[in-house]
Amino acid sequence: MATAFITHPDCWMHSMGAMHPECPDRLSAIQDELIGSGLDSFLSMQQAPAASVAQLERVHSPQYVADLFAAVPDKGIRHLDPDTAMGPHTLRAALRAAGAGILATDLVMRGEAENAFCAVRPPGHHAERARAMGFCFFNNIAVAAAHALEEHGLSRVAVIDFDVHHGNGTEQIFSDDPRVKMVGIFQHPFYPYSGADGGAENMLNVPIPAGTRGDAFREIVTEIWMPALRDFAPEALFISAGFDAHYEDDMASCGLVEADYAFVTRVLHEFAHAHCQGRIVSMLEGGYALSALARSVLAHVRVLAGV
Numbered sequence: 470m471a472t473a474f475i476t477h478p479d480c481w482m483h484s485m486g487a488m489h490p491e492c493p494d495r496l497s498a499i500q501d502e503l504i505g506s507g508l509d510s511f512l513s514m515q516q517a518p519a520a521s522v523a524q525l526e527r528v529h530s531p532q533y534v535a536d537l538f539a540a541v542p543d544k545g546i547r548h549l550d551p552d553t554a555m556g557p558h559t560l561r562a563a564l565r566a567a568g569a570g571i572l573a574t575d576l577v578m579r580g581e582a583e584n585a586f587c588a589v590r591p592p593g594h595h596a597e598r599a600r601a602m603g604f605c606f607f608n609n610i611a612v613a614a615a616h617a618l619e620e621h622g623l624s625r626v627a628v629i630d631f632d633v634h635h636g637n638g639t640e641q642i643f644s645d646d647p648r649v650k651m652v653g654i655f656q657h658p659f660y661p662y663s664g665a666d667g668g669a670e671n672m673l674n675v676p677i678p679a680g681t682r683g684d685a686f687r688e689i690v691t692e693i694w695m696p697a698l699r700d701f702a703p704e705a706l707f708i709s710a711g712f713d714a715h716y717e718d719d720m721a722s723c724g725l726v727e728a729d730y731a732f733v734t735r736v737l738h739e740f741a742h743a744h745c746q747g748r749i750v751s752m753l754e755g756g757y758a759l760s761a762l763a764r765s766v767l768a769h770v771r772v773l774a775g776v
Contacts, residue, residue, distance in 0.1 A: 472774040473582035474503075474512040475569040480589045483562035485554040486546055490720060490757040491590065491604040499588050499753075502763035503770070511776050513582055517569035517589060519561070520612060524571055527615040528608055528642045533599040537563075537606060549601045563591055563606040566752075570613025570707075573750040577705070578621045584741070584749035584773050586710070588766070592754045594636035594709045595661060603634065603661055610752050611642045614707045617750075618648055627652065627703035629694070631686075631733060632711020632754040633721040635664035635674065639709065644669040650701040652694045654686065656714070656721050673697050679722035681714075683729040690733050698740060705748035706741050712756030712765040720757045727761075727768040734772040749773065 481493040503509040525534050540547060541560045548554045566589035573585035593610055595603030610628060617623045628643070630636040630653035640663075643649040650671050657665045657676030665676040675689050712730060714723040741749050751773065756762035 470580065470583040471511065471513040472770065473515050473573060473576050473585035474509070474588065474770065475515045475517050475573055475585060476588040477517040477565040477569070479558065479561045479565045480517075482558035483591055484556050484558070485604070491592070493590070494759055495756065495762060496588055496590060498759040498763040499766045502767045506767055508767060508771060508774065508776060511774050512770070515572060515576070517565040517587070518572055519564035520567035520571055520607070524612060524616060525567060525607055527619060528598065528611040530599045537601070553601050553604055553606070559591070559606065565589065566591055566593065567607040567609050567612045570609045570750060570752055571616050574613050574616045574621065577748045577750055578617065583747050585751065586770050586773060587750070587752040589753055592711070593752070594630060594632060594639050594711070594754050595634070596638040597641045602638070605638060608638045608642060610707050610709045611639050613750050613752065614643070614649060617705055623704045624648060625650070625701060625703045626705050626707060627698055627701060628707045628709065629653070629737060630709035630711070630754075631714070632709055633714035633718075633723055634660055634711065634755060636709050637661050637663045640664065640668065640672050644672060647671060650697065650703060652697055653709075654689055656681070656723055659721065677723065680724060682724035683726060683732075686725055686729055687732055690736055695736065695740065699744070703745060705745050705750070706737055708737065708749065708751035709754045710751045710769060711754035712762050715756070715758060715761040715765055717761035718756065718758040720755065727764050730765045731768040731772050734769045738772055
């Protein structure tokens with residue numbers, strides 16, 4: 470079975486302004502890197518469907534979903550917070566981004582793909598149950614994980630978040646849900662200034678200081694994350710794959726490199742094969758230095774695909 474690579478042209482259409490770091494060029498850089506490396510020929514290329522309202526309402530309040538549908542401007546930009554804005558094409562892109570996780574979950578659960586990576590935007594892990602923030606509108610990884618629980622009948626899933634920013638939205642949505650274990654790292658103190666002060670028992674947050682490099686990250690993965698995942702025994706892994714802890718990314722101040730992303734992917738891939746029938750759904754979150762993002766995604770997807 471091949472690794473599914475899921476995206477959609479609508480995800481290029483979303484824009485929050487010419488100078489915004491969460492830009493369409495992110496997906497172009499990833500696509501160019503895959504083609505240039507030849508890795509694209511080893512992947513099962515798929516187009517994301519649009520998520521349905523019912524699928525979104527598994528993790529978002531009905532009023533919030535309705536409000537987002539109503540907020541789409543006919544032209545220009547409408548700000549929902551200082552750094553999160555909707556343009557005329559934003560809703561379509563956000564529906565495709567959430568729908569990519571639905572398709573990825575279906576493909577993996579039906580055994581039609583070994584695992585999947587969703588190259589989509591806008592990202593999702595900051596979106597709370599009733600709040601858009603941090604460039605995020607719908608919580609894509611939460612939509613996917615909830616789909617696995619509700620539609621495919623899984624009892625336990627794990628969310629792994631290695632974005633440099635805390636996945637506050639995912640934590641809020643799944644806090645105290647015994648079916649979900651979330652493990653993550655994030656630079657602290659840093660946006661969104663949450664996650665470091667405890668939390669529900671099913672949340673394993675590991676704040677890291679500015680300047681953290683790969684050796685410390687790898688120790689967290691092997692010595693903290695993996696024992697917790699083994700104890701939880703998830704039936705599928707859902708990865709919030711943010712690449713903004715890369716040393717070239719000036720959105721943060723950490724020092725990871727492509728080899729570190731390959732390492733964590735390899736550890737999770739081996740775990741999934743040993744304990745989860747290989748099931749991994751990975752979704753793009755952050756990563757704003759275009760070359761570093763593209764190289765890091767290539768390293769991540771290459772391990773998923775076993776190439």
